[in-house]
Amino acid sequence: MSTLSAxxxxxPSKTSTGKAAKPRTSGSWKRRLPLMPALIFTIAVxxxxxxxxxxxSFQSWNLVRPGxxxxxxxxxxxxxxxxxQFRGAMLNTVxxxxxxxxxxxxxxxxxxxxxxxxxxxxxxxxxxxxxxxxILPAAGALLWKTTMFHPRxxxxxxxxxxxxxxxxxxxxxSVMAQIIWQWTPFMMLLILxxxxxxxxxxxxxxxxxxxxRVRTFTAITLPHLSRYLQLATLLGAIxxxxxxxxxxxxxxxxxxxxxxxxxxxxxxxxxxGFDIGQSSAMGVIVVILTMIVATFxxxxxxxxxxxxxxxx
Amino acid sequence: xxxxxxxxxxxxLGVTGCAGAGAIGAGGRTLVIAIVANPQMKDAIALKDHxxxxxxxxxxxxxxxPENQARAKITASxxxxxxxxxxxxxSNYEAxxxxxxxxxxxxxxxxxxxxxxxxxxxxPSIRDSLSHxxxxxxxxxYGESSFLAYRKDLFEKAGLTMPPKPTWEQVAQxxxxxxxxxxxxxGICLRGKPGWGESLAPFSTVxxxxxxxxxxKDWNAKLTSPEFKAAxxxxxxxxxxxxxxxxxxxxxxxxxxxxTQGQTAMWYDATVMAGTNEDPEGSKVVGKSGYVAAPVEKTxxxxxxxxxxxxxxxxxxxxxxxxxFMRWMTDKEFVQSVxxxxxxxxxxxxxxKSTYDIPEYxxxxxxxxxxxxxxxDAANQQKTMVHPVPYPGIQFVGIPExxxxxxxxxxxxxxxxxxxxxVDEALAQSQEYAQTVGASYRxxx
Numbered sequence: 001m002s003t004l005s006a007x008x009x010x011x012p013s014k015t016s017t018g019k020a021a022k023p024r025t026s027g028s029w030k031r032r033l034p035l036m037p038a039l040i041f042t043i044a045v046x047x048x049x050x051x052x053x054x055x056x057s058f059q060s061w062n063l064v065r066p067g068x069x070x071x072x073x074x075x076x077x078x079x080x081x082x083x084x085q086f087r088g089a090m091l092n093t094v095x096x097x098x099x100x101x102x103x104x105x106x107x108x109x110x111x112x113x114x115x116x117x118x119x120x121x122x123x124x125x126x127x128x129x130x131x132x133x134x135i136l137p138a139a140g141a142l143l144w145k146t147t148m149f150h151p152r153x154x155x156x157x158x159x160x161x162x163x164x165x166x167x168x169x170x171x172x173x174s175v176m177a178q179i180i181w182q183w184t185p186f187m188m189l190l191i192l193x194x195x196x197x198x199x200x201x202x203x204x205x206x207x208x209x210x211x212x213r214v215r216t217f218t219a220i221t222l223p224h225l226s227r228y229l230q231l232a233t234l235l236g237a238i239x240x241x242x243x244x245x246x247x248x249x250x251x252x253x254x255x256x257x258x259x260x261x262x263x264x265x266x267x268x269x270x271x272x273g274f275d276i277g278q279s280s281a282m283g284v285i286v287v288i289l290t291m292i293v294a295t296f297x298x299x300x301x302x303x304x305x306x307x308x309x310x311x312x
Numbered sequence: 313x314x315x316x317x318x319x320x321x322x323x324x325l326g327v328t329g330c331a332g333a334g335a336i337g338a339g340g341r342t343l344v345i346a347i348v349a350n351p352q353m354k355d356a357i358a359l360k361d362h363x364x365x366x367x368x369x370x371x372x373x374x375x376x377x378p379e380n381q382a383r384a385k386i387t388a389s390x391x392x393x394x395x396x397x398x399x400x401x402x403s404n405y406e407a408x409x410x411x412x413x414x415x416x417x418x419x420x421x422x423x424x425x426x427x428x429x430x431x432x433x434x435x436p437s438i439r440d441s442l443s444h445x446x447x448x449x450x451x452x453x454y455g456e457s458s459f460l461a462y463r464k465d466l467f468e469k470a471g472l473t474m475p476p477k478p479t480w481e482q483v484a485q486x487x488x489x490x491x492x493x494x495x496x497x498x499g500i501c502l503r504g505k506p507g508w509g510e511s512l513a514p515f516s517t518v519x520x521x522x523x524x525x526x527x528x529k530d531w532n533a534k535l536t537s538p539e540f541k542a543a544x545x546x547x548x549x550x551x552x553x554x555x556x557x558x559x560x561x562x563x564x565x566x567x568x569x570x571x572t573q574g575q576t577a578m579w580y581d582a583t584v585m586a587g588t589n590e591d592p593e594g595s596k597v598v599g600k601s602g603y604v605a606a607p608v609e610k611t612x613x614x615x616x617x618x619x620x621x622x623x624x625x626x627x628x629x630x631x632x633x634x635x636x637f638m639r640w641m642t643d644k645e646f647v648q649s650v651x652x653x654x655x656x657x658x659x660x661x662x663x664x665k666s667t668y669d670i671p672e673y674x675x676x677x678x679x680x681x682x683x684x685x686x687x688x689d690a691a692n693q694q695k696t697m698v699h700p701v702p703y704p705g706i707q708f709v710g711i712p713e714x715x716x717x718x719x720x721x722x723x724x725x726x727x728x729x730x731x732x733x734x735v736d737e738a739l740a741q742s743q744e745y746a747q748t749v750g751a752s753y754r755x756x757x
Contacts, residue, residue: 063391064712066413151557152496152575163493168560168730254506255560256727256738271384273716274391 050287056280063274076281085257086282089265093241096176096261100243101236104180105229108187115188116195133185137245144178145250171251171259178246183239187232194228195221234297241290262286341630342371343637345399346386348620349376351588352454352660353401355650356641362649363640370633379509383715390415395627398634402450402623404441405708410623411444417624420447422635429639433664435688438619450623451642454584455662457606457615457687458517458707459680461571461589462578464602466490466497480518480546480607483578487554490577499554501576502547504729505563508718511725513616513707514580517606519543521614523698526709526746531702531753533746535721535739539698544735548728560730572597580606582618583687586680587657603683605690610698616707617691619663662688702753713749720745 057076061069080086115126132140148155149166157163166174198221206216244263247253253260253268260268266286270279347353353376360372375397377385386400390410402410410416423431431439431448438455442448460483462474470489475482487499503511519525522543525534534540551559556570564581568588571579572595579585592598606615622638624631640646647667651659656676659667662684667673674681690696696706704710708718724738 062712064387064409064715066391066415163557165558165560165730168558168726168732171730251561252506254723254726255730255732256723258727258730258732268719271388272380272719274387274712275716 053280053283056276057284059277061276063276072277076277077285079278080281080285085260086265088257089260089262092172092259093261093263096172096179096243097237097241100176100179100183100240101233103176104183104187104236105232107180107184108189108232109191109225109229111184111188112191112195115192129188130185132181133183133189135182137182138249140182141178141246141249144174144181144246149174149250167251168255171255175243175246175250175259178250179240179243182246183236187236190228190232190235191225194225198224237297238294341369341633342373343398343630343633344373344375344396345401345637346375346377346382346389346397347401348379348382350379350584350620352584352650352658353620355654355658356453356646359646359649359653363637366640367633367636370636372637380507383509387715390625393625393627395625395629397625398628398630399622399624399638401453401620403621404438404450404617404619405705405710405714407442407450407621407623408444408704409710409712411447411449415626416449417626417628417631418447419449419451419624419635419638422639423448423451426635426639429643430664430666433644433666435663435665435685437617437688437691438663441617441619442621450621451638452619452621452663453642454660455617455619455688456583457617457662457684457691458514458581459583459606459615459683459687460578460580460604461585461601462486462604463574463597463600465600466577467602474602474604477605478607480521480609483580483607484546484550484554487550487578491554492577496575498556498570498576500550500578500580501556501562501567501570502551502559502580503563503567504551504555504559504726505561505566506719506722506726507563508708508715508722510563510722511729512718512722513582513618515543515547515722515725516707517614517616517696518547518609520697520706521607521609521611522546523610525697525699525701527702527750527753529700529702531750533743533750535743535746541735541739544725544728544739548725548735551729552731555729560726583615583680583684584661586677586684587661590677590679591657599679601679603680605683605687611696613687613690613695615687615691615696617688618707711749711753713752717745717749 060072151165491499524539721742728738
């Protein structure tokens with residue numbers, strides 16, 4: 001649960017506290033006091049362990065070799081960057097995130113456009129389309145592993161024939177298919193919300209002016225949707241970059257390391273290698289990298305937000 | 313991005329001992345037992361009332377997880393002296409190492425003061441594998457070696473006979489003849505799923521009997537030696553050409569499904585598989601199987617030795633109660649209760665000689681009892697390896713780093729099985745990992 005609420009909580013706090021806090025600085029502690037437990041709890045649960053992680057990352061410490069613990073400075077960091085598997089996992093993470101976000105966004109847009117029209121049984125179709133997102137990620141992954149990709153029992157081979165072992169022939173693509181299946185409904189919901197908030201008068205005006213469907217879509221609907229698309233991209237990317245369930249349950253990062261992404265690799269270093277120092281260093285590196293990327297992404301987003309807001 | 317901090321945090325919280333988890337068992341006399349969720353262990357959990365009735369005031373709480381997850385949790389807890397568990401299920405891989413680290417309670421004093429708990433009844437190779445400096449640090453629950461199961465009916469139909477002591481060459485030829493893609497029957501099922509306890513277990517026994525070794529006696533990594541290459545090529549080619557579909561992700565349970573559903577003619581794996589193969593509740597091939605010793609090449613025997621057993625972390629709080637429980641679960645009476653309650657096929661095998669004297673068990677396990685015993689008896693490094701090695705263990709290298717090294721090597725192996733890389737590439741990469749590990753031992757010597 002905490003993982004779900006964390007980004008949602010942190011994203012708005014950045015923007016709102018900056019503006020809202022100023023007029024209230026003169027305000028009494030009385031108003032803030034009730035918030036303190038939550039604040040202290042948040043700090044204790046998120047920041048202290050992170051500092052510990054940084055601390056551990058400077059040590060060579062293998063849990064299963066007692067007496068091995070000693071200070072190594074930046075040794076772990078050098079090892080991590082020299083590790084070709086880490087670089088491979090990083091590349092996989094980037095590919096997986098970009099491809100999954102892009103395809104589920106396009107599919108989500110298509111489904112949202114379909115659902116935006118009135119037709120018989122729209123409610124049923126909408127429910128069915130949303131379902132993949134409501135299924136537990138672990139259950140979804142197992143479902144795909146056995147009922148879709150399994151070389152003997154799977155639907156794919158039943159439909160296409162042959163005995164392709166999808167998960168070992170196309171490991172990353174198979175995992176991505178499952179993630180796209182899971183995340184398309186989320187994109188669809190966000191975009192659908194955008195579509196339904198479109199002012200009807202503008203659309204009517206466009207048709208009065210003689211604009212065709214394509215023209216209306218590219219000139220009016222798409223610009224209107226841009227903020228929704230951006231939000232969907234950002235939220236989707238935040239979650240998909242962390243994908244773990246699908247990889248753990250479907251391919252175990254394999255064959256070889258073909259579908260290992262960063263979260264899974266860190267998990268392996270920590271819980272199969274019991275290498276505390278190295279896995280901590282990887283954790284820290286990943287946090288720093290994500291912060292850099294997210295900062296740029298956020299900045300880019302706010303800029304386009306401002307533009308599209310101005311147009312309106 | 314905060315999510316990443318949380319991820320790192322969650323990982324570390326997990327590793328540094330889940331301080332909160334211990335509180336569950338704190339009130340009164342509750343024993344917390346970390347256990348691997350295999351069928352025989354589930355039977356033990358189902359019988360927990362027996363123990364609680366005999367020991368009023370002691371409650372049992374099982375934390376039951378699949379092998380990999382159980383191992384991670386138990387290792388992390390024991391290594392950090394977290395103290396969440398009073399009893400942990402470990403194997404002959406962990407027991408001697410952890411005893412040397414001082415993480416486990418010496419059980420010999422407890423055994424000695426328990427009259428009727430016949431330790432001479434344990435099969436010697438199993439007992440020795442759990443000992444350190446002459447004391448037992450874990451008591452065995454079930455023991456296993458590995459052997460080859462084959463479908464007698466399919467052999468008969470194809471006009472083939474299984475030699476009593478097959479070589480791997482012969483097995484490969486038989487697999488080629490029995491491979492029947494049209495009928496959906498593969499020649500053989502061999503694990504290909506990555507993990508040091510998955511594909512590397514059967515593969516290591518093949519490597520041993522081909523004369524290969526992970527390290528020579530000076531801790532030089534030998535994964536690119538001609539013997540290792542021959543073994544790896546043999547294993548990968550056999551699985552690729554006559555193995556099960558989806559081999560690179562098939563583990564013990566996947567092969568179990570394939571065999572009991574009649575989708576493979578042979579299966580080389582742990583001896584405990586026989587119980588499931590002959591269980592009418594889930595198996596379509598009851599009574600159709602023969603069992604022969606693990607195939608060999610250059611050695612007299614090649615089966616592995618493994619035992620799931622119970623150990624007590626040094627920091628456990630209720631040691632007397634914990635011992636009572638460990639005694640209950642590994643005693644002769646327990647075997648009787650399982651046999652009478654669930655049927656004699658489900659008795660924990662391979663640990664007590666007396667189990668094999670029970671007439672009902674002899675009858676129920678007629679097809680595999682003797683091959684199992686023979687496999688366990690023959691499983692030692694004198695018979696299962698060509699060259700002397702500096703490490704204990706047959707299907708594993710008995711050093712702490714092997715969990716990691718073995719998993720990395722097995723990933724390469726399964727990539728080769730999937731056809732993504734060549735065997736030579738897989739071994740070259742594996743050799744690099746092994747050299748790093750070997751170097752740290754050379755420094756230490």
